Amino acid sequence: MIPPLMQVRSVTKTFGSALSKNQKPAIEDFSMTIEGDPPSITALVGESGSGKTTLARLFLGLIAPTSGEVLYKGKSLQRLSAAERHDFRRDVQIIFQDPFEVYNPYYKVDHLLTIPIDKFHLASSRRERRLIMENVLAAVGLNPGEILGRYPHQLSGGQRQRIAIARVLLIRPRLIIADEPVSMVDASLRSSILANVQQLNREFGISILYITHDLATAFQISENMVVLYRGSVAEAGDVELVVQSPKHPYTQLLIDSIPEPDPARHWGGEPVIAPSFGGIGPGHGCKFADRCPHVMPACRTQPPPFFRTEERRAVTCILYDTAPVIRPEDLDSVFVPRQPAQVG
Amino acid sequence: MTGPIGLGNNSGPVLQVSDLHVYYRTARRIIKAVDGVSFDIYPGERFGLVGESGSGKSTIAMAILGLIKPPGKIESGEIVLRGRSPEKGGSGVGPVPSLPGFADISAPVNLLTLSAERMRQLRLAGIALIAQGAMNSLNPVVRIREQLLDGMKDHGVRLSRRDQEERIQGLLESVGLRREVAGMYPHELSGGMKQRAVIAIAISLRPRLIIADEPTSALDVIVQRQVMDTLREVQERLQASILMVGHDMGLMAQSVHRLGVMYEGRLVETGTVEQIFARPQNSYTKMLIASLPSLTSKRVMPVVHGGS
Numbered sequence: 001m002i003p004p005l006m007q008v009r010s011v012t013k014t015f016g017s018a019l020s021k022n023q024k025p026a027i028e029d030f031s032m033t034i035e036g037d038p039p040s041i042t043a044l045v046g047e048s049g050s051g052k053t054t055l056a057r058l059f060l061g062l063i064a065p066t067s068g069e070v071l072y073k074g075k076s077l078q079r080l081s082a083a084e085r086h087d088f089r090r091d092v093q094i095i096f097q098d099p100f101e102v103y104n105p106y107y108k109v110d111h112l113l114t115i116p117i118d119k120f121h122l123a124s125s126r127r128e129r130r131l132i133m134e135n136v137l138a139a140v141g142l143n144p145g146e147i148l149g150r151y152p153h154q155l156s157g158g159q160r161q162r163i164a165i166a167r168v169l170l171i172r173p174r175l176i177i178a179d180e181p182v183s184m185v186d187a188s189l190r191s192s193i194l195a196n197v198q199q200l201n202r203e204f205g206i207s208i209l210y211i212t213h214d215l216a217t218a219f220q221i222s223e224n225m226v227v228l229y230r231g232s233v234a235e236a237g238d239v240e241l242v243v244q245s246p247k248h249p250y251t252q253l254l255i256d257s258i259p260e261p262d263p264a265r266h267w268g269g270e271p272v273i274a275p276s277f278g279g280i281g282p283g284h285g286c287k288f289a290d291r292c293p294h295v296m297p298a299c300r301t302q303p304p305p306f307f308r309t310e311e312r313r314a315v316t317c318i319l320y321d322t323a324p325v326i327r328p329e330d331l332d333s334v335f336v337p338r339q340p341a342q343v344g
Numbered sequence: 345m346t347g348p349i350g351l352g353n354n355s356g357p358v359l360q361v362s363d364l365h366v367y368y369r370t371a372r373r374i375i376k377a378v379d380g381v382s383f384d385i386y387p388g389e390r391f392g393l394v395g396e397s398g399s400g401k402s403t404i405a406m407a408i409l410g411l412i413k414p415p416g417k418i419e420s421g422e423i424v425l426r427g428r429s430p431e432k433g434g435s436g437v438g439p440v441p442s443l444p445g446f447a448d449i450s451a452p453v454n455l456l457t458l459s460a461e462r463m464r465q466l467r468l469a470g471i472a473l474i475a476q477g478a479m480n481s482l483n484p485v486v487r488i489r490e491q492l493l494d495g496m497k498d499h500g501v502r503l504s505r506r507d508q509e510e511r512i513q514g515l516l517e518s519v520g521l522r523r524e525v526a527g528m529y530p531h532e533l534s535g536g537m538k539q540r541a542v543i544a545i546a547i548s549l550r551p552r553l554i555i556a557d558e559p560t561s562a563l564d565v566i567v568q569r570q571v572m573d574t575l576r577e578v579q580e581r582l583q584a585s586i587l588m589v590g591h592d593m594g595l596m597a598q599s600v601h602r603l604g605v606m607y608e609g610r611l612v613e614t615g616t617v618e619q620i621f622a623r624p625q626n627s628y629t630k631m632l633i634a635s636l637p638s639l640t641s642k643r644v645m646p647v648v649h650g651g652s
Contacts, residue, residue, distance in 0.1 A: 047564035048535075157397075186396040187591055188635045213564060216637035243639055257565040259594035261636045263617040267569055267598045 003074030005036025005174055005207065006059060006092065010329055011068035013054055025066070027051040027058070028231045031329040034207050036174050041201050041208040042335070043218035043239065046228035047254075052211050055228075056177050059209065060094060090120055093173040095197075097180040099160035103152035109163055110148050116171050136166040140196050158189035165196045175207045176200060182217060194221050215258060219243045224335040227251050230287040232303070237313030237334045247315045250288045286317070294319060312336055356426060356452075357384035358552050358585045359408070364421035366403050366412060377403040377416065379609035385553065390579065390586040392596040392617075394632070395606030401589045402476075404606075405555050408587070409473055410455060410463040423455040425470060425553070468495045472546035474575075476558040479538035482530040488516075488541050489526040496548055515544040518581065519574050536567035540574055547578050554579060557589040572599055593632055597621055605629045 014025045030051075034040065046052045057063045058070055061077040070077045072088045080088060096102050103112060113133045116122070123129035134144040140162045152160060161181060168176055178197055182190040198221050200206045212218050218225060219239055226236040227248065235248040246252045259267060285300040286292070292299065298318055306314040307323040314326055314334045326333065366378035378400045385391045393401040406412050408423055455463065467473070475481060483491060492512050496503070503511060513523045519540040530538055539559065546554055559575065560568040576599070579586050588600055596603055596617065603620050605613040605628065613626040624630045 047566065187593070188396060188631055191635050191637065194637075214637075215565075216639050219639055220637045220642055253566060255639070257569040258639065259565075259569075259592065259598040260639075261594040261597045261621065261633060263597045263621055267572075 002037075003071070004033045005073065006034040007069075007071040007074075008032045008055075008058065009069045009071065011058060011065040011070060013051075013058060013063065014066045025051075025231050026054040029068075029328050030055065030231075030233065031068075031331055032226070033332045034175055034209065036207055037205075038337075039174075039201055039205045039207045040224070040335075041198070041210060041222040043210045043212065043222035043225045044228065045212060045215055045218050045225060045254075047213055049230065050228040051231040052213075052228055053179065054231075056094070056179050056209075056211050059175075059177055060092060061088070090171060091174045093168040093171055093176050095161075095164055095168060095176060095178045095181045098184050099157050099164055100152075100184070102164060103160065105152055107151075108148075109150055109152055109155065109160075112163065112167055113170065116167060120171060122170065132170055133166075136170040137163070139169060140166045140199075141192070142166065157185050158193065161185055161193050162196060165193070165200065169200060169204065172204065173206060175209065177209045177211065179211045180213070181210075183212070183214065190217065191220075197221060215243060215255060226331075227254070232287055233306070233314075233316060233328075233331065234288065235313070235315045235317075236331055237310070238336045241310060241313045247309055247313070247320060248288075248317050249292045249294055249319075253291075288317075306331060308334060310334075357386050358389075358426050359385040359587070360422070360424040360452075361404070361408070362422040362424070364404065364407060364423065365419040366400070366407050366416060367419050368416045370415055376609045378407065381421075381606075381609075381611045383604050383611060383614060385585045385587060387552075387585060388580070388583050389602065390576070390588060390600040392588045392590065392600035392603040393606055394590060394593060394596050394603060396591055398608075399606040400609040401606045402557055405473070405557050405587065405589050408455065408553075408555060409467060409471060410458070410460070418456060421456070424452045425455055425466075426452045465499065468546075468551065469499050469549040470551055471553045471555060472549070472551040474539075474542055474546050474554065474556040474559045477562055478542040478559070479530075479535055479562070482538055482541065484530050486529070487526070488528055488530070488533075491541070492516075492526070492545055492548060495545060499549060501549070511548075515548055516541075518547070518578050519544045520570075534567075535563055536571055539563065539567075539571050543571075543575055543578060547582060547584070550582055551584055553585050553587060555587045555589070558591070559588070560595070561590075568595070593636055605632065 009031055011027060011030050012025050013027045014023055016023060034042070044052050044055060058065055061070065064078060072080065072092070075084065077088070103109065110133065114129060117129050117132060123132055133148060137144040137147055142159065142162055147155070147159065147163065181197060182193050185193055194217055197208060197210070201208050210218060210222055222239050224237065225239040225242045227234045227242065227250070229250050234250045235242055235246065242251060243255065246255050257267070285302060286304050289295050289299040296318070304316045304318045305325045306316055306328060307320040308314050308326050309320045309323045312334050314331060362382045364378050364381045365376070368375040368377055381404060383391070393404060395401045403412070403416070407418055412418055458466070489512055492515060493508065512526050516523055516525055521537060521540050521544070525533065525537065525541065533541065556575065560571050563571060575586070588596070590596060600617060603615065603617050604611045605620070605626060607628045613620065613624065613629045620629060621633065624633055
């Protein structure tokens with residue numbers, strides 16, 4: 001059996017000294033598998049402090065887990081050989097949030113594209129290098145003649161973000177971590193940038209881990225969704241189920257709080273309860289208990305397990321305690337398997 | 345809950361912007377940031393200006409506040425503010441200090457004719473600003489109490505110690521903060537609490553007009569909703585008007601009565617939110633609404649070629 005491309009196994013990451021009290025893990029007992037084949041799009045949704053960026057850094061091997069393992073093709077990131085690490089660096093790429101900060105203002109934008117071509121020996125001549133750059137720029141809908149030879153300040157935010165997508169495209173990775181790729185881009189350009197991300201998946205067979213606080217764009221491009229709250233999974237499964245009939249009170253609050261572009265539909269739902277100071281210590285009950293409108297005494301005694309409410313969804317809330325319990329490491333079993341890629 | 349009508353606007357608009365032109369002149373060219381914009385805001389009304397970066401919406405806010413700096417210049421136009429009409433009691437934010445300056449008068453005044461000093465007096469007292477990322481503009485080494493008092497002192501408000509405490513408590517309560525927050529430093533507060541503290545500062549002199557420039561842009565959706573609820577509550581209690589500047593059509597739909605759509609320095613469409621969302625007239629407005637990602641139906645997104 002071929003090992004999955006990436007696997008995160010029972011990972012907990014705690015920052016700061018082990019001696020300090022009241023430490024709260026940034027991410028707690030999290031498991032997820034990205035098979036790589038067939039290519040998937042999974043959204044990781046959460047607010048600031050939910051642990052989503054910590055997870056991105058764990059996936060990229062930029063930080064090591066406090067406990068648990070991050071595996072690339074079945075092997076821990078901490079134990080890769082030099083050659084395996086080189087493969088990993090090529091196979092797993094990131095698109096950052098801010099298209100203004102990834103460029104060095106002193107270099108022409110070509111620089112961003114020539115570095116990976118040279119690093120991974122993708123071209124054998126200058127002409128071939130130029131051809132590769134032109135091809136990937138055209139693939140993301142840019143006119144190479146308008147882009148190459150320019151400096152970053154001469155380009156718009158939308159153009160810069162699409163060049164960043166062209167850069168990952170020429171590397172042909174198998175997984176892209178897209179960390180809020182459209183949050184700094186104007187609204188009218190967002191859908192076209194997201195279309196580029198979706199294109200990477202559909203046309204080029206690349207898996208996407210879409211990290212965002214924006215449920216609406218996550219719903220638009222992904223198949224499966226994981227909702228994080230303070231380092232733990234609140235709800236996970238088929239994106240249609242999670243967004244259109246959320247079950248966890250936190251997911252419900254999150255979706256009710258999205259301002260709908262419809263003046264007739266009022267911002268509504270449950271009244272918002274502000275989090276209490278300090279919250280609750282680690283290991284004691286549900287992390288959402290202090291804000292939950294449905295809180296019961298049992299919520300404060302132990303953390304809720306994953307209840308598999310449907311074939312394609314699991315929720316960590318004891319409102320659903322009649323549903324079968326699944327182990328955290330089996331969370332992947334609720335995800336919709338990807339349909340075979342359409343050849344377009 | 346309704347539009348501008350029925351809010352006692354027999355005294356006319358609070359703010360009238362007429363044919364405003366703001367240009368930035370550089371050595372090589374002139375950038376027409378605001379190119380002939382006119383709109384009115386009525387008492388108690390929440391008016392939104394929506395547009396993308398570079399559309400001129402924030403420049404209009406800065407022009408109203410008299411904060412356009414070279415190479416920017418107000419080329420022509422009028423910005424007329426009508427001062428405060430006689431007090432009606434029961435503001436619910438503690439004792440109302442009497443204010444020097446003309447924040448108390450009701451005769452209209454063209455802001456562009458005022459001296460820098462008069463304009464300085466008018467800011468906060470007549471027109472208050474909640475700036476983009478304002479929560480990061482709190483002074484990190486000063487307690488919230490002193491930051492609340494700072495603007496009042498600067499505008500010549502003298503209160504006894506007891507009145508001071510009562511006023512601070514009233515302001516904090518009106519934005520949903522506990523009184524202990526007065527003794528805290530900004531780093532002890534969450535983003536949403538800091539933004540509420542900024543709203544408390546903005547309303548401390550009971551302005552006629554509150555300009556909110558992307559007031560929730562760095563906040564999570566749940567906190568955004570709480571902060572917008574707070575802003576609306578204090579605005580309705582003060583019977584102030586709001587000019588809300590932003591780019592999020594969804595947030596505008598939930599927050600304002602009327603909306604103006606900015607594109608390349610011009611106001612391309614104005615109407616009530618109901619009109620604009622139900623029957624957008626301008627093609628740019630239509631595109632802005634259509635580009636919003638939906639939570640109910642998945643759309644096939646085309647890869648756009650060319651352009652930006």
